[in-house]
Amino acid sequence: SAVISQKPSRDICQRGTSLTIQCQVDSQVTMMFWYRQQPGQSLTLIATANQGSEATYESGFVIDKFPISRPNLTFSTLTVSNMSPEDSSIYLCSVGAGRGGDQPQHFGDGTRLSIL
Amino acid sequence: GENVEQHPSTLSVQEGDSAVIKCTYSDSASNYFPWYKQELGKRPQLIIDIRSNVGEKKDQRIAVTLNKTAKHFSLHITETQPEDSAVYFCAASRGFNKFYFGSGTKLNVKP
Numbered sequence: 001s002a003v004i005s006q007k008p009s010r011d012i013c014q015r016g017t018s019l020t021i022q023c024q025v026d027s028q029v030t031m032m033f034w035y036r037q038q039p040g041q042s043l044t045l046i047a048t049a050n051q052g053s054e055a056t057y058e059s060g061f062v063i064d065k066f067p068i069s070r071p072n073l074t075f076s077t078l079t080v081s082n083m084s085p086e087d088s089s090i091y092l093c094s095v096g097a098g099r100g101g102d103q104p105q106h107f108g109d110g111t112r113l114s115i116l
Numbered sequence: 117g118e119n120v121e122q123h124p125s126t127l128s129v130q131e132g133d134s135a136v137i138k139c140t141y142s143d144s145a146s147n148y149f150p151w152y153k154q155e156l157g158k159r160p161q162l163i164i165d166i167r168s169n170v171g172e173k174k175d176q177r178i179a180v181t182l183n184k185t186a187k188h189f190s191l192h193i194t195e196t197q198p199e200d201s202a203v204y205f206c207a208a209s210r211g212f213n214k215f216y217f218g219s220g221t222k223l224n225v226k227p
Contacts, residue, residue, distance in 0.1 A: 031212065042205060043160065043217045058214075059117065092159070096212045104150055105215060107159040 002027050002095050006108035013115050018081045021111045023093030028073035031096030033105065034066070038089045046091075049076040083115045118143040120208050122218025129196050130226050137221045139206035140188040146208040149182060149189045150215070155202045163204075164191070196225045 003026040013019050023032065032049040047055040047068055055068035070076045080087055093108040119142040129135050141149075147168035152160035166173045166180045166189065173180050177196075182189040193200055203222050207215040 033214065042219045043215075045214050045216070048214060094215075104148075104162050104165055104212060106162065107152075109159050 002029060002106060004093060004095060004106060004108035006093050006111055008111055009109060010112040011114070013083055013113065015084055015115055017083055018079055019083065019113065020077050020079045021091055021093075023076045023078070023108055025074045025095050029095040030073070031105075032070060032076045033094045033096075034068060034076070034078045035092040035094060035107075036089045037092060037110070043092065046078070049078075080113065083113075085115045087113065088115045089113060118146060118208055118216040120206060120216050120218040122206050122221060124221060125219065126222045126224070128224045128226065131196060131198060133196055135191075135193045135196055135200070135223055135225075137191045137204055137206070137223075138188060139190070139208075139218050140186075141208040141216075142187065143208065143210070144187065145210050148209050148212060149180070150207050150209075151178075151180060151191050152205045152207065152217075153202045154205065154220075160205060193223075196223075198225050198227050201225045 005024045007022045034046040035043045037043050045058050046061045047057045049055050049068050049070040051070045067079045090110040090112050092110045094105040096105050122139045150165035151163050153163045154160040164175050164178050164180050166182050177194050179192045201224050203220045205220050206218040209215045
């Protein structure tokens with residue numbers, strides 16, 4: 001399966017600031033996704049990162065709060081903007097393995113974010 | 117959108133016993149159903165999956181069954197071992213696109 005690297009692995013941020021999380025894959029993939037996992041909770045899809053076009057956001061998530069970039073088939077970033085304590089979560093990148101997106105999703109190690 | 121419900125939220129079994137986790141989904145167009153295992157502080161790991169054209173799939177001690185008519189699917193773990201202790205998530209999707217996850221089941225296998 002694809003090797004997925006996420007940076008940073010964890011961070012502690014001040015309220016009102018923004019943080020950009022990077023996701024790098026070792027092979028070209030069609031589908032890249034960003035999820036949020038709040039403490040002790042399940043995974044919630046934030047958006048689908050589309051290469052060459054704007055991300056597709058799920059209900060409850062907006063571009064102004066979670067801008068996403070996808071400049072090529074191996075890389076994506078998620079920015080968490082104007083952070084508040086409610087944004088404290090693990091943010092996970094996942095990829096649909098295979099160039100055609102026809103393989104199961106695999107996850108990166110996640111970014112553990114704490115907001116003071 | 118899709119709604120996936122998962123039960124039970126916690127499950128405690130004795131080592132060697134079987135464990136069953138059940139999920140239901142709402143979108144009849146969903147056709148792919150993976151199961152992930154997440155150990156504390158680690159990434160979710162795919163352990164088994166099933167597509168809608170199959171009713172059952174096995175991989176050693178784990179199996180998944182799917183009832184499309186009733187829109188539910190289940191994970192079965194036999195001969196449980198302490199290393200099976202983790203949180204398990206089911207998910208449903210159309211193809212390999214967006215995954216909608218269940219709420220998770222914390223499995224505790226007592227030695």
